[in-house]
Structure formats: structure tokens, C-alpha cells
Amino acid sequence: MKKNSIIAALFVATAGLLLSPLSGANQDRVVLQTDVIETLLVPETADALSWQRVFPEQLSMPRGAVRAGAKGCAIFSFNINSDGEPTNITTEKVVPSFGLRRHAKNYLESWRFEPKSEDGGIEESVLLRLDFCTGGATQEEATAICEYQATLPCSK
Template sequence: MNKFVMISAFALMSLSISSLAKTIYADVQVTDIIPTSHTIWQRENQNTPKYPIKLARSGIRGCAVLAFNISAMGKTENIEVINSLPKKSIAKSARKMLKKWHWVPVSSQQKPRLEKRTIRLDFCLGGKSIEQSQQYCLQQTKLACS
């Protein structure tokens, strides 16, 4: 009987927690800080990067400015966090995200070589839809990341 009560209590607790779950809309904007017309590389996956689950669960939003190299093999190297807000959590997630990116040549006419890049990543939460979250993020990209 005691075992049954514990199982029933657990089942009720699970139901009430899941009914409290709500949808959180999030967006990540990628902005080239110093865009040039002579870029050699572009991200292989042009889709919007996925918002880190750890940041979303903690309700953390912010931005990071990162400098890095793209090797002649299309790998991200030498990532340097120039600035981030909030400092530790966004910087760590931004570096981790950027390390996973693969790059492909923009043109088959150019010989692949090392390229230095600087980008800004904006991590945005909120709104009643993904579209609204994207609008918030576009507004955030116009603010200072410091």
C-alpha cells in the first residue's frame, strides 16, 4: 500500500510539472562585424544556429563578439572572445557553437586559404512566436554588446 501511494504521488507530481511547461521562443542571429566582399568561406549550414538548451533553461540571453580563423581546410580555429554579455555563460556557449561550424569555399575559382573573421552572435529569448522572437533579436543586434 505504501509503495502504491508513493507511485501515485510521483505520477501526480509528474503530471502537474508537465502541465506547467510552457513554450519558450528563442533565436540566434549571426552578424559579420567586418563584412568584406572578398570572403573565401561561408558556413556550410546556413540555417539559424540552435539556441543552447542550457542557456534557454536558465533564461539567459545576450551577445558575444568573436574573432577567429578559418583554416585552409575549412575548420574554425583560434577563437577569441572579444566581448560578451553576460560574460561567462554566453562566451562559453558561443565558443562551443562556433567550434562546431564547418566552412565551405564561396567560389570554386578561389584557392582555399586561411581567413580571419569577426562575428557577433545574439542570443534572444521571448515573444509569443518564433517570428516575434526573431524581431526582438534583430532589434538587439543594433545595441552595443558590452
């Protein structure tokens, strides 16, 4: 009987440790912020483009990229068709090559554009760089990190 009582007491003590929160656990946890910067390479300015991106309104890291911890840059070429959808998306360069390529391409496929003029839009070719950044305890810090990263070459 004594052996069973000791085992039962150990079980209750262990279960109590597992179920009760540790004091101070996760109180100092820092959640890093993310940001995405879009740099239009061709045409050189957004004014020269006959389309404007309407979805997403603000760029954010794709969920899959955040979960994978992916960060880096990607350069894509694509066309905007007469319906305002990106087509013929081609990955020109991705750094790092693992983890970011699929997430970035899926993200870009979800974009929608509207023509700037009422005449409608014509199919147009675009070369675009996207920088995916993680870092900083505040959104301002993440944006500053991403703005710096966007000035660097998209290479290893």
C-alpha cells in the same frame, strides 16, 4: 489497528495525489522560443568573405545555453583555415560574461565553411557578433526580439 488503518489511508491518499496529474497543470505553460543572429563585423559584408558557412545550415541556440537560460551577445575573432574550420577563436566580448562564453565558443568551434570559388579558400580573419535571444511565444516573436537586440551595443 485503527492507527495503522489511518496511516495506510493517508499514505494511499498522498500517493494518489502525487501520481495523478493535477487538472489543468501545465496546460497554460508557455515555452519561450529562441533565436540566434549572426552579424559579420569584419569583413563588413558576407560578399567580401571568400567562405560561406555550410554547417550549421541554420543558427540555433546551443543546448547548453538554452538549459542555462543564457541570452546575450558575444563578439569573436577567429580565422577560417584552408580546411574551412574556425581556428584561433578569441572571445573579444561576452555579455553577460557568465554562462554564455563557453557555450558560444563551443558552438562556434562546430561550424564548417566552404570556399565560395572552386579555386579553394585562403585563410581569412573574421570578426563576428552572435546574439543569443530567448523570448516570445512564437518563432516570429523570438526573431523580432533578436533582430532588435542585434541593433543594440554588445555591452552591459
